[in-house]
Amino acid sequence: MAPTRSDLLQGTLDVLVLKTLSSGPMHGWGISQRIQQVSEDVLAVNQGSLYPALHRLEEKGWIHAEWGNSENNRRARFYSLTRAGRRQLAEETESWERFAAAVARVLAT
Amino acid sequence: MAPTRSDLLQGTLDVLVLKTLSSGPMHGWGISQRIQQVSEDVLAVNQGSLYPALHRLEEKGWIHAEWGNSENNRRARFYSLTRAGRRQLAEETESWERFAAAVARVLAT
DNA sequence: ACTCTCCTGTAGAGAGTCGAGAGGAGCGAG
DNA sequence: CTCGCTCCTCTCGACTCTCTACAGGAGAGT
Secondary structure, eight states: OOOOOOOOOTTHHHHHHHHHHTTSOEEHHHHHHHHHHHTTTSOOOOHHHHHHHHHHHHHTTSEEEEEEEOTTSOEEEEEEEOHHHHHHHHHHHHHHHHHHHHHHHHHOO | OOOOOOOOOTTHHHHHHHHHHTTSOEEHHHHHHHHHHHTTTSOOOOHHHHHHHHHHHHHTTSEEEEEEEOTTSOEEEEEEEOHHHHHHHHHHHHHHHHHHHHHHHHHOO
8 A cells, every 4th residue: 555645734625625626516535536636646635534624614614515326326425515615715725825835935945 | 913814734834944944043033033024924933833843843853952142132042953954854845845736736727 | 110122931722633443335256 | 145345424532733822031222
């Protein structure tokens, strides 16, 4: 098994999930697969972080959950972005960019 | 009072401090000023985060502390990077860059 | 003297991730 | 048919780190 360092920085998971959901509804397991794939295995989402995050996001009204069946015919909970979630995604994306740019400025000698 | 969102992502403070120290010894208060300045006020380091971080870094042997006098003739604790700290800085810088790039990949549709 | 700025430090609370573990259900292989 | 694998969801305790708020000493200017 590849070590695939996860080490999600606190607070990044939310925006990652929101963004992943912005291309359409998806179930939790799929979201984690997707993030790992798109990040080229740099980011790995632990299940112990994923589901609490999903519930957190749902409680805040940024995503909406619904039971359904996966492509493999399994019971899965599909999440989709709400209007508020879309707004939140925009906000968090911008603040991530500001933050990353600032860190980069410090790190650049 | 300017709002200056701080919201340091957990784990970023260390590399920021290490990097700031890489250009020479400096005292805690100066480090926080420097980071805020270089980041163009995007990053603000709280004192309640700074000093514990400094002590953490020292305990791990990445920085070395020494009492001295500041430019304003005040008692100040000067920190400098150790050899291990330099190594750590290189490592953390690289892993930050990998991480930031990965997040950027996810965020870029 | 008094106050301002510089400078270091601590304590409690809160947020979020990690590792580990549990469990159900579909599907293919033997 | 039963076993085992993959898919999929979920929870708990430990841990780490940041935040807010607080406390205090000492030099410098008024």
